[in-house]
Amino acid sequence: MDGKQPCIQLHRVSVVFSDEVAGLRDVSLRIERGEFIYLCGQTGSGKSTLLKVLTREVAHTSGKALIDGRDLAEVKPTDVHLLRREMGIVPQDFALLPNRRVWENVGYALRAIGKTRKEVRHRVPEILEQVNILHRADAYPAELSGGEQQRVAIGRAMISSPPLLIADEPTANLDLEHSMGIMELLRNLNAKGTTVIVATHDMPIVERFPARVIKMEFGRVYRPDDEERGDA
Amino acid sequence: MLDRVEFLISEAWSSLRRNVWMTFAAVTTVAMALYILGSLGFVYTFISGHLSKLNQDFKLSVFLVDGLDEEQMQASEAAILAIPGVTSVDFVSKDQAFLTFQEANPDIPLDDFKNDNPFPDSYEVQLEGIEKAAKIAESIEEMEVIDEVRDASDLRRLLVQSQSILRLLGVVTGGLMLLTGGVLIYNTIVLTIYARRKELSIMKLVGAARSSISGPLIIEGAVQGAIGGLLAALLLSLTLQSVDAMARSLNALGGIEPTSTKTLVLILTLCGAFYGMICSIWAVKRQVERA
Known part of the structure; x- marks a missing residue:
């Protein structure tokens, strides 16, 4: 990774909810631009909290968190939406609108970030093509398989062509075949230069598509290899 | 946009x-x-x-006793005008009052009253404001030639x-x-x-x-x-x-x-x-x- 600029740097980041409850404890890590990262750990290990810190859904209580050199603590609440346009977020439950067709789901997100109808007409086919779901553009989410729904969710996350894609358990509700398809898609996006962070506890997938793994346990980063580097 | x-x-x-x-x-x-x-x-x-x-247009209606002569009329008018707060005093004769009532109420038959006019002579007393109305009415009422003073203070x-x-x-x-x-x-x-x-x-x-x-x-x-x-x-x-x-x-x-x-x-x-x-x-x- 030498020679590349870091995309994400966390230095002793903690998220403390109360005296006894902490989401993250002294997490330090470094993710380079263009990397593919697995964030692994059991439920409650802090994966989701870490992702929420990156998306500014949760504010860290101590430490320093930087994305592209920008200190997240200094991002004003009124500017959080601008930060989120620099990243694509794929939630665990797909979060598709059931009463809108595939193209409308993507179009709605484009409209929400201020794109005109003309831009929507132009961009939606491109995005759906990118995630290989253009052939189902007129289908409703209920008519799609889990893998296809996940493709739509990934497509929606890519509407701003963000340099960073964060996917929370993208294969959690999918069978192996669909999981493989989604992972292929994420790897392709990564190959085109997008930094990808995948939170997962699906170890067979991790083994099948090897990449750097950041393991989390009890709100801390656990990975001997990463510790040797000075940070994760 | x-x-x-x-x-x-x-x-x-x-x-x-x-x-x-x-x-x-x-x-x-x-x-x-x-x-x-x-x-x-x-x-x-x-x-x-x-x-x-x-408030702006506040008047007292001052009714006189019957049978006053010209001298008593003039004296009472001057006495009312001299009270502080009174701006003008207009005499309304009983005939004038009858006519005014007749014009305002054309449907009421008043022929029986033509020879026995029930309206008294009166003054319309214009005041500077409503504040002193009660006190002025009291002063006027004390005069011997005055029968009754009516104002709109109840309204x-x-x-x-x-x-x-x-x-x-x-x-x-x-x-x-x-x-x-x-x-x-x-x-x-x-x-x-x-x-x-x-x-x-x-x-x-x-x-x-x-x-x-x-x-x-x-x-x-x-x-x-x-x-x-x-x-x-x-x-x-x-x-x-x-x-x-x-x-x-x-x-x-x-x-x-x-x-x-x-x-x-x-x-x-x-x-x-x-x-x-x-x-x-x-x-x-x-x-x-x-x-």
């Missing part, structure tokens, strides 16, 4: 359609609140106008009391209705936020600006308030026209000052829209972050 406005309005419209009954409840309550406030406000203004007219007292009651009614009834309407608008917006929580969370995920998230909800509240205001204006306009027609047919208070429907619609619709907007901003501020 137009494209943006179209997006915000279409989002607001889809929300309004989603909660039709809640919207109906909010709109009708705001309409009733603004109607009550508008009506009470109108009556209050009407009474205030009459009071101020009464004035009644009007002042009515004004206070109306003010209280306006604050309590209108205020409570307005508060209820506001809470209903708030609840409608909260329901909308709940019904649209998925859309809102998607908007947040993809980095939609706060204005894109809150805008449709605020427009929805403003539209509810505006429709409520419009209904109140139309209802109030109909009421005022009916009251005016009734007052004119009874020849009471000379009818009422007409207020154009356009003005009422403009004022109440704007007030409603502003109020609806405030209520929805309140709801959005409290709820959107949680959605």
Whole structure:
């Protein structure tokens, strides 16, 4: 990774909810631009909290968190939406609108970030093509398989062509075949230069598509290899 | 820009359609609140106008005993004029009083009274203001040649009391209705936020600006308030026209000052829209972050 600029740097980041409850404890890590990262750990290990810190859904209580050199603590609440346009977020439950067709789901997100109808007409086919779901553009989410729904969710996350894609358990509700398809898609996006962070506890997938793994346990980063580097 | 406005309005419209009954409840309550406030406000203004007219144009009617000679008349007129606070004294003869009454009431047969005029001679005493009226009336009444002094202070007292009651009614009834309407608008917006929580969370995920998230909800509240205001204006306009027609047919208070429907619609619709907007901003501020 030498020679590349870091995309994400966390230095002793903690998220403390109360005296006894902490989401993250002294997490330090470094993710380079263009990397593919697995964030692994059991439920409650802090994966989701870490992702929420990156998306500014949760504010860290101590430490320093930087994305592209920008200190997240200094991002004003009124500017959080601008930060989120620099990243694509794929939630665990797909979060598709059931009463809108595939193209409308993507179009709605484009409209929400201020794109005109003309831009929507132009961009939606491109995005759906990118995630290989253009052939189902007129289908409703209920008519799609889990893998296809996940493709739509990934497509929606890519509407701003963000340099960073964060996917929370993208294969959690999918069978192996669909999981493989989604992972292929994420790897392709990564190959085109997008930094990808995948939170997962699906170890067979991790083994099948090897990449750097950041393991989390009890709100801390656990990975001997990463510790040797000075940070994760 | 137009494209943006179209997006915000279409989002607001889809929300309004989603909660039709809640919207109906909010709109009708705001309409009733603004109607009550508008009506009470109108009556209050009407009474205030009459009071101020009464204050500016306050006269005492001073009735003289029968059989006074010219010298006694002149002396009493001069004595009344000399009282501080009295600006003018006009003599009204009993014949003049009879004629005035006859002209004002042409339907009443007065032929039997032509030879036995029951009206006394009197003075119309103009005062500087209403404040000293009671004291001046007392001084005049003490004069031997005076039979009776009448003033409009009872009417004035009644009007002042009515004004206070109306003010209280306006604050309590209108205020409570307005508060209820506001809470209903708030609840409608909260329901909308709940019904649209998925859309809102998607908007947040993809980095939609706060204005894109809150805008449709605020427009929805403003539209509810505006429709409520419009209904109140139309209802109030109909009421005022009916009251005016009734007052004119009874020849009471000379009818009422007409207020154009356009003005009422403009004022109440704007007030409603502003109020609806405030209520929805309140709801959005409290709820959107949680959605």
